[in-house]
Amino acid sequence: MNNARIAEVFDQIADLLEFQDANPFRVRAYRNGARTIRDYPEPMTVVLADADRKLTDIKGVGKDLAEKVAALCAGETLPLLEELQSQVPESALMLMRIPGMGPKKAAAVFHELGVSTLDQLREACQAQQVRKLKGFGAKTEETILAGIGLAETIDVRMTWAQADQFARSIKDWMRDCEGVEQLEVAGSYRRGRDTIGDLDFLVVSNQPQQVMDRLAAFPEASLIGRGPTKISIRLADGLQVDMRVVPEKSFGAALQYFTGSKDHNIILRGRAKERGLKINEYGVFRVEDDEETFEAGRTEEEVYATLDLPWFPPELREARREFDWAAAGSLPELIDVGDLRADLHMHTTETDGKATLDEMVAAARKRGLKYIAITDHSKRVTMARGLDAQRLRTQWKEIDKVNDKLRGFRVLKGIEVDILERGGLDLDDDVLSESDWVVASIHYGQNQSRADITKRVVDALANPYVSAIAHPTGRLINRRPPYEIDLAAVYDAARKHHKMLELNANPARLDLDDVACAAAKSRGIPIVISSDAHSAEGFGVLRYGILQARRAGLTKADVANTRSLDAFLKLVAKGRG
DNA sequence: GCCGTTTTCGGCCCGACTGTTTTCAGTCG
Numbered sequence: 001m002n003n004a005r006i007a008e009v010f011d012q013i014a015d016l017l018e019f020q021d022a023n024p025f026r027v028r029a030y031r032n033g034a035r036t037i038r039d040y041p042e043p044m045t046v047v048l049a050d051a052d053r054k055l056t057d058i059k060g061v062g063k064d065l066a067e068k069v070a071a072l073c074a075g076e077t078l079p080l081l082e083e084l085q086s087q088v089p090e091s092a093l094m095l096m097r098i099p100g101m102g103p104k105k106a107a108a109v110f111h112e113l114g115v116s117t118l119d120q121l122r123e124a125c126q127a128q129q130v131r132k133l134k135g136f137g138a139k140t141e142e143t144i145l146a147g148i149g150l151a152e153t154i155d156v157r158m159t160w161a162q163a164d165q166f167a168r169s170i171k172d173w174m175r176d177c178e179g180v181e182q183l184e185v186a187g188s189y190r191r192g193r194d195t196i197g198d199l200d201f202l203v204v205s206n207q208p209q210q211v212m213d214r215l216a217a218f219p220e221a222s223l224i225g226r227g228p229t230k231i232s233i234r235l236a237d238g239l240q241v242d243m244r245v246v247p248e249k250s251f252g253a254a255l256q257y258f259t260g261s262k263d264h265n266i267i268l269r270g271r272a273k274e275r276g277l278k279i280n281e282y283g284v285f286r287v288e289d290d291e292e293t294f295e296a297g298r299t300e301e302e303v304y305a306t307l308d309l310p311w312f313p314p315e316l317r318e319a320r321r322e323f324d325w326a327a328a329g330s331l332p333e334l335i336d337v338g339d340l341r342a343d344l345h346m347h348t349t350e351t352d353g354k355a356t357l358d359e360m361v362a363a364a365r366k367r368g369l370k371y372i373a374i375t376d377h378s379k380r381v382t383m384a385r386g387l388d389a390q391r392l393r394t395q396w397k398e399i400d401k402v403n404d405k406l407r408g409f410r411v412l413k414g415i416e417v418d419i420l421e422r423g424g425l426d427l428d429d430d431v432l433s434e435s436d437w438v439v440a441s442i443h444y445g446q447n448q449s450r451a452d453i454t455k456r457v458v459d460a461l462a463n464p465y466v467s468a469i470a471h472p473t474g475r476l477i478n479r480r481p482p483y484e485i486d487l488a489a490v491y492d493a494a495r496k497h498h499k500m501l502e503l504n505a506n507p508a509r510l511d512l513d514d515v516a517c518a519a520a521k522s523r524g525i526p527i528v529i530s531s532d533a534h535s536a537e538g539f540g541v542l543r544y545g546i547l548q549a550r551r552a553g554l555t556k557a558d559v560a561n562t563r564s565l566d567a568f569l570k571l572v573a574k575g576r577g
Numbered sequence: 578g579c580c581g582t583t584t585t586c587g588g589c590c591c592g593a594c595t596g597t598t599t600t601c602a603g604t605c606g
Contacts, residue, residue, distance in 0.1 A: 023578080025578070025579080025588090025589055026578050026579090027578090028579090028589080029578035029579055029589095030578075032579080033578085033579090059579090059580090060578095060579070060580095061579090062578060062580080063579090064578060064579085065578075099604090099605085100595085100596095100603090100605090101604085102603060102605080103603090104602080104603055104604085105603075105604085134597095135596090135597070135598095135602075135603080136597085137596065137597055139595085139596060140595090140596065140597085143596090187606090198606090225593090225594060225605095227594050228593090228594095229593075230593055232594090232605095242605095242606075257592095257606095258606085262606070265590070266589085266590055266591095267590095269591070270589080273590085274583090278590090279590080279591085280590085280591055281591085281592075281593095
């Protein structure tokens with residue numbers, strides 16, 4: 001039972017409790033616990049096995065949740081979960097995914113109409129049964145009918161890079177609008193999450209109607225709702241866009257509020273209360289005898305300062321460790337894309353890349369990088385025409401020639417060697433020993449058992465010539481889940497052999513993800529942020545990797561490819577023993 | 578269900594918008 005599965009169980013309990021209209025704070029306790037455990041850098045089983053530590057020392061895990069974690073880790077079932085499941089069918093939870101349907105309305109159709117699936121609800125709406133219920137009407141019935149289709153498909157969150165395209169086109173669209181004094185994208189986009197559910201725009205203007213008219217006219221968008229200061233639309237492909245218009249003196253408070261995360265904000269408001277303050281999207285107010293006086297709101301710095309807090313980079317606002325860091329005065333100075341001096345995973349036309357060695361070198365130099373590693377595929381990856389020993393050595397001779405001509409730039413002789421299904425590497429040690437840099441990765445046998453996949457990777461890390469594991473979980477966002485792998489065992493092996501782990505910057509990969517990177521960092525394992533570029537433009541993805549690294553709290557020092565070539569090669573040499 | 582330099586009970590962030598209502602509950606972020 002790993003942390004992710006425990007978190008899933010707690011989220012499921014929260015869903016079921018919510019459907020039953022349980023105490024909302026109890027629901028939150030389960031969600032909080034789920035999030036805390038999902039983000040926790042060590043497996044719960046490790047904490048349980050340690051006699052000196054208690055689960056209840058983890059903030060958000062009390063006596064009750066601790067017992068449930070222990071039960072789950074012991075392979076037991078939870079009586080509470082079984083009881084809830086016997087009362088609420090799994091399919092009924094889908095009802096709450098319809099926009100506008102919360103726990104109250106879902107429970108009403110379930111109990112009073114016996115509706116427990118989306119299909120049954122569609123029929124009930126078409127038979128005009130729903131509008132007869134108390135609190136429902138014809139309009140609600142229409143909204144539900146329109147929303148059922150969304151509930152069936154809305155599960156997909158787009159990658160940050162995809163959302164970025166929409167954010168840019170909306171920014172362009174709004175640029176011509178008079179009355180827009182300032183415009184920012186807030187929400188999970190600003191926090192740099194790997195996936196984005198909707199876009200939140202914040203505008204400073206004293207002509208809110210005009211601004212909202214402009215957004216409402218966005219091509220092929222439909223209106224979800226609109227009030228005096230807030231508008232929501234849905235773009236043709238389903239993405240929801242919210243916009244809020246605030247006066248200038250509230251801009252910082254509103255930006256802070258709409259950037260979130262929700263959990264970060266809840267903690268903030270709790271702190272405000274302790275100080276006799278109130279925070280909302282309009283500012284920070286001192287509350288005395290029912291009188292509210294404006295204290296701050298123009299900038300985010302101002303808002304945080306009223307709570308004796310530093311400004312937090314948006315990527316850290318996840319209610320993970322940022323408040324502890326602030327209290328200790330040890331907020332990390334996050335890595336920036338300009339800190340990268342190298343890119344250590346890329347392909348050329350020798351295998352499945354679209355650019356030649358020379359073109360990749362030129363593109364890397366243009367970007368300001370100081371060194372790169374060419375890591376084409378090895379022979380097992382037949383689809384990409386992977387390299388055998390002979391072709392690899394030929395490529396390395398070419399690289400020698402290129403290096404002879406270059407000043408102030410170096411190309412490392414590398415390879416992305418496949419970790420074979422049966423274990424072991426796709427090229428022999430005598431070839432690998434002639435390289436400067438080897439990344440190993442899994443392409444085949446992704447459906448193997450957790451034990452098998454973990455062993456393949458751990459064994460690869462033990463090979464003296466392997467310096468790093470590339471895309472260590474193999475996930476492709478919205479297309480393929482991560483393979484079953486015991487990352488804790490991978491961290492142990494990496495630390496033991498002085499190896500590195502990759503954060504693959506491809507926006508659909510981004511593995512190790514933010515949580516895993518933070519866990520690796522806490523064990524002192526250097527991270528390599530790599531583009532996995534297959535073209536000259538491929539280096540552009542590095543910024544997505546940087547966003548995840550920042551979310552993990554990584555500094556320049558935590559990332560190996562921020563180092564000078566000499567320092568980097570020393571790190572590689574350490575792993576080669 | 579969690580938490581505590583206002584501790585073991587009584588809190589738990591806060592406001593906009595919609596639809597069904599005549600003053601507000603439910604939902605959302």
